[in-house]
Amino acid sequence: MTDLTSLTLAAAREGLANRSFTSLELTDAHLGAIEAARGLNAFVMETPDQARSMARAIDAKIAKGEGGPLAGIPLAIKDLFATKDVRTTACSKILGNFVPPYESTVTSQLWRDGAVMLGKLNNDEFAMGSSNETSCFGPVVNPWRRDGANTTLVPGGSSGGSASAVAALLCMGATATDTGGSIRQPAAFTGTVGMKPTYGRCSRWGIVAFASSLDQAGPIARTVRDSAILMRSMAGHDPKDTTSVDRAVPDYEAAIGKSVKGMKIGIPREYRLEGMPQEIEKLWTEGAAWLKAAGAELVDVSLPHTKYALPAYYIVAPAEASSNLARYDGVRYGLQVPGRSIGEQYENTRAEGFGAEVRRRVMIGTYVLSAGYYDAYYLRAQKVRTLIKRDFEECFAKGVDAILTPATPSAAFGIGEKGADPVEMYLNDIFTVTVNMAGLPAIAVPAGKDAQGLPLGLQLIGRPFDEETLFSLGEVIEQAAGRFTPARWW
Amino acid sequence: MSVDAATVRRIAHLARIAVTDEEVPHLQGELNAMLAFVEQLSEVNVDGVEPMTSVIPMEMKKRADVVNDGEIADDIVRNAPATDDHFFLVPKVVE
Incomplete structure (x- = not known):
C-alpha cells in the first residue's frame, strides 16, 4: 500500500468510501508520522487512544453505509479550540492544565461529520504572533528548509502548528483561527492552503477569544478542494454565538473547477510596496496571468486606506484582547500565584502566566481604552476601520469579484531572526490584516517558490459570504502552480 | 504621544499585571514604539465618519429569557x- 499520509483529504475520502483502507489504518499512519516528527513541535498534545477509538467507531459506521462527509478523516485541532475532556491551553501558562467540560461548536461539527481527532496543535500564545515563537510550549519548526541549508525556519503564526502539521503530512487538515492573518500567513510560509472565512461564517463559541470582532475560524489544508470540504463542516449558524450568521452553508466543493471566465479580478495598487522583493512582485504578476488565461479580466483598483490597516489593527486588537483576557484571574481555572490580597493574587498570577507579547498587548489595549485616551486612539481606529471597509465596498460595487494580492511580504524566516523590534514582526501581516478589519473572506494559495526554494503564497479576497468564488479562483492558481510538499528531513 | 515610567506602572496596575522596577524601562520602550507606530492614524481625516461597531450588518438574534442551562456546579469548579x-476560594476580602 502506498503511504496513506501522502493522500489528499479528497482522495482519502474516496479510499475510505470504496473500502481500500479503513479509518483505523489511515489514523495509525498519521499517528506514526506524528511520532516521527516530534522535532517539529507541531503538536502540544497527542491523543492516540482517542483517535483510535474514534476511528474504530467510524469504521463500524462506514461498514453500515452511514458515515458523514468527513467519515474517518484524521484531523488535528489548534489548541485555541476547546475540546471536551482534552487539555486546552491557548499555549499560555495561564491556562495551565485547563480541561474543558465542553466542546467548541466548530470542532463538534467536525466530529458530527465523522472526523477523527489526532491531537492539539501548537500556536502563538493566545494567537498573538506571526511566527509561533510566543507559545509557552516553544517554537514550531517549519518542515521547509532553504535549499542546501539546515537553518530552522518559523512556520508563521499564529496557526504555526496547524500549518507545519499539514505541510509535513501529519494530519489531513487542521483547524486554525485568523485575527490578523493567522491562517493565511502560516499557510503561505508552508505551501499549504489557508481559508479565512467571512466574519460570522463560523461560530466562535468555545474558541479562546483574542479580539472578538476580528477572530474567525477556518481550515488549513493540503489543497483548495480539501479546504472547501472542511469549510462545509466548520461553517454554519450557532445560536450560542450572536455574531454567527444564520445563512445556509453552500456546498463549497461544487465551486471547485467552476469556470472563472468573465470574472473581474482587482489588482490593488496600494499593495505594491516600496522595497518589495522582486520575487513577490513576479509571483503576483504570474498569478494574475494565470487567472487571465482562465478567462478572468484584470482591473486596476485602489484601496486608499490600506496603509492605515496595520496601525488601526494594533489599537483595535489589543483593546479587545485586554478586555477578553481580563477573565484570567487565577480564581476559576488555570494558574494561580498566591498574594497577600486578592488584588496581589491577580497581579502575580497575570505577571507569571502571560508571556511578554501577551503582556505587551494587554497593556497597550488597557492604555488605549483608559480614560482620556479612548477618543484619540480607540474611537479614531474604529473610524479608520469604517474607511478601510468602505474602500472594499466601493471596489466590489464596481463589479470586482475578487482581489488578488501577495499573501506575505517575504518567505519564511529563521527562528529567532525577528522579534527584537515588535513592529518588525507585525509587518508580516501587512497584506492580510485589512481583510480582518473589513470582515471579508480570503484564501491563501501556494503559487511558487523563492530563489532559496521556499514556498510563497498568493491571497484572494472576496465579497462577504462569497467564499465559493475564492475556491473557484484558488483552484485555478493551484492547477497552474502545482502542489508544494517539503522534502522530508525530520 | 508617549508614556512615562509612572504611566507604565499605572497601566500595569489597571491591567492587574505585576511589574518590577527593573521591567519598567523596557516596557516603556516597547509601549512607546507601538504608540509611535500607530501615530500615523492622526493624519487620516475621519470627520463625519461613523466608528465601526458591527462587522457584518445584521440584527442581533435574541433568545427567550428562560433558563436553558444549569445544575453543572461540579463542571464549573x-x-x-x-x-x-x-465555592471558589480567594484570599480574605472583607475584614
Missing part, C-alpha cells in the same frame, strides 16, 4: 485551583 463545597 472542576478546573479551579482552590474550591470548597462548590
Whole structure:
C-alpha cells in the first residue's frame, strides 16, 4: 500500500468510501508520522487512544453505509479550540492544565461529520504572533528548509502548528483561527492552503477569544478542494454565538473547477510596496496571468486606506484582547500565584502566566481604552476601520469579484531572526490584516517558490459570504502552480 | 504621544499585571514604539465618519429569557485551583 499520509483529504475520502483502507489504518499512519516528527513541535498534545477509538467507531459506521462527509478523516485541532475532556491551553501558562467540560461548536461539527481527532496543535500564545515563537510550549519548526541549508525556519503564526502539521503530512487538515492573518500567513510560509472565512461564517463559541470582532475560524489544508470540504463542516449558524450568521452553508466543493471566465479580478495598487522583493512582485504578476488565461479580466483598483490597516489593527486588537483576557484571574481555572490580597493574587498570577507579547498587548489595549485616551486612539481606529471597509465596498460595487494580492511580504524566516523590534514582526501581516478589519473572506494559495526554494503564497479576497468564488479562483492558481510538499528531513 | 515610567506602572496596575522596577524601562520602550507606530492614524481625516461597531450588518438574534442551562456546579469548579463545597476560594476580602 502506498503511504496513506501522502493522500489528499479528497482522495482519502474516496479510499475510505470504496473500502481500500479503513479509518483505523489511515489514523495509525498519521499517528506514526506524528511520532516521527516530534522535532517539529507541531503538536502540544497527542491523543492516540482517542483517535483510535474514534476511528474504530467510524469504521463500524462506514461498514453500515452511514458515515458523514468527513467519515474517518484524521484531523488535528489548534489548541485555541476547546475540546471536551482534552487539555486546552491557548499555549499560555495561564491556562495551565485547563480541561474543558465542553466542546467548541466548530470542532463538534467536525466530529458530527465523522472526523477523527489526532491531537492539539501548537500556536502563538493566545494567537498573538506571526511566527509561533510566543507559545509557552516553544517554537514550531517549519518542515521547509532553504535549499542546501539546515537553518530552522518559523512556520508563521499564529496557526504555526496547524500549518507545519499539514505541510509535513501529519494530519489531513487542521483547524486554525485568523485575527490578523493567522491562517493565511502560516499557510503561505508552508505551501499549504489557508481559508479565512467571512466574519460570522463560523461560530466562535468555545474558541479562546483574542479580539472578538476580528477572530474567525477556518481550515488549513493540503489543497483548495480539501479546504472547501472542511469549510462545509466548520461553517454554519450557532445560536450560542450572536455574531454567527444564520445563512445556509453552500456546498463549497461544487465551486471547485467552476469556470472563472468573465470574472473581474482587482489588482490593488496600494499593495505594491516600496522595497518589495522582486520575487513577490513576479509571483503576483504570474498569478494574475494565470487567472487571465482562465478567462478572468484584470482591473486596476485602489484601496486608499490600506496603509492605515496595520496601525488601526494594533489599537483595535489589543483593546479587545485586554478586555477578553481580563477573565484570567487565577480564581476559576488555570494558574494561580498566591498574594497577600486578592488584588496581589491577580497581579502575580497575570505577571507569571502571560508571556511578554501577551503582556505587551494587554497593556497597550488597557492604555488605549483608559480614560482620556479612548477618543484619540480607540474611537479614531474604529473610524479608520469604517474607511478601510468602505474602500472594499466601493471596489466590489464596481463589479470586482475578487482581489488578488501577495499573501506575505517575504518567505519564511529563521527562528529567532525577528522579534527584537515588535513592529518588525507585525509587518508580516501587512497584506492580510485589512481583510480582518473589513470582515471579508480570503484564501491563501501556494503559487511558487523563492530563489532559496521556499514556498510563497498568493491571497484572494472576496465579497462577504462569497467564499465559493475564492475556491473557484484558488483552484485555478493551484492547477497552474502545482502542489508544494517539503522534502522530508525530520 | 508617549508614556512615562509612572504611566507604565499605572497601566500595569489597571491591567492587574505585576511589574518590577527593573521591567519598567523596557516596557516603556516597547509601549512607546507601538504608540509611535500607530501615530500615523492622526493624519487620516475621519470627520463625519461613523466608528465601526458591527462587522457584518445584521440584527442581533435574541433568545427567550428562560433558563436553558444549569445544575453543572461540579463542571464549573472542576478546573479551579482552590474550591470548597462548590465555592471558589480567594484570599480574605472583607475584614
